[in-house]
Amino acid sequence: AEDKLCSLSRAAAQYKKVLEHKSYEKDAAHRELMQQRKDSNAVQSRCSLLEKQLDYMRKMVSSAELEKKMILEQQAQLQKEEDQNCLELHAKLEKLEMLEKECLKLTAAQRIAEDKIKHLEEKLCKEEHQHKLIQDKTAQKSIPSKDSTWLCISDTVNQPQHCSK
Structure with a gap:
């Protein structure tokens, strides 16, 4: 009976060890499961944060692309306006050059006309003289006295005639 008791005691001790080992394994499995859940939650939280960051980055990229598009459109518009201004300036410079040439022609024609007028005035003055x-x-021929005729002729010849313009 003592052998049986020892054997039963050993069996109970062995069973206790098995139970303790199973309990330990169960606790270890539970701890590991809790750690995995904790890690999973951390990973899920990190994924959520990364998704938010990704969405934010997408919005930033979209905004930057839109801004870039607007800037390129503005640059194209400014270039178009600059080209138009260049064409207008070129046309105005050509017109100015043409007007300057026309002014020179008119000035030359005016000088020629003034010279002709002066020449005609001088000619008219000579003819009037x-x-x-x-x-x-x-008049002197109609005057009978020779001395008075001579006097009138010498007065007329000696007096210069000035024409007023």
Whole structure:
């Protein structure tokens, strides 16, 4: 009976060891499961954060692309306006050059006309002077006295005639 008791005691001790070992394994498995859940939650939290960051980055990229597109459109518009301004400036410079040439032609024509007018005025003045001399001579011929005729002729010849413009 003692052998049986020892054997039973050993069996109970062995069973206790098996139970303790199973309990330990169960606790270890539970701890590992809890750690895995904790790690899973941390990974899930990190994934959620990364997804939010990814969405934010996508929005930033989209915004940057939109801004880039707008800037390129503005640059194209500015270039178009600059080209148009260049064309307008070129046209205005050509018109200015044409007007300057026309002004030079008109100035030259004005000088020629002024010279002709001056020449005609001088010619008219000479003709008026000649006409005056002829009138004086005609008037002197009608005067009977020789001394008075000589006096009138010398006065007319000695007095220069000035024409007013």
